[in-house]
């Protein structure tokens with residue numbers, strides 16, 4: 099017995115789903131005699147370039163495909179190196195106000211000078227996004243918060259002023 103309902107008593111068929119949103123029409127079948135069409139947008143009037151034995155594309159869709167491929171490669175690279183996706187990286191950046199903590203560089207969505215994903219080299223924990231300057235600085239002081247505390251104290255309360263009062267280098271030096 100494979101049929102759960104006797105004939106004629108099957109439940110009412112489900113309501114048909116609305117058609118899915120489509121950004122591009124499905125690729126038209128390429129058959130001999132049919133007008134050659136772009137595999138992505140279906141255009142038959144644009145200049146078409148053969149990108150593989152069966153696929154023709156217009157210049158605009160070739161650019162779109164290249165862009166998508168580049169973005170995918172970038173995402174794969176970031177996942178491989180840092181274990182986070184580009185989208186997750188952008189969430190970190192958004193929390194930082196779209197820039198390095200020094201407020202200098204922005205680097206959203208593949209901007210040419212994007213920020214580095216900084217991580218704790220001992221534990222591997224990702225900390226945030228930093229510009230090259232800040233990233234290098236952290237490396238030079240070996241991620242030591244005590245260094246920065248000492249430096250803040252040094253700048254706000256210079257020892258030379260405490261020892262000698264305010265003294266200035268001679269002009270022209």
Ligand SMILES: [Zn+2]
Nearest residue numbers: 136139156159
């Ligand atoms: Zn096209």
Ligand SMILES: [Zn+2]
Nearest residue numbers: 198200229232
């Ligand atoms: Zn910075």
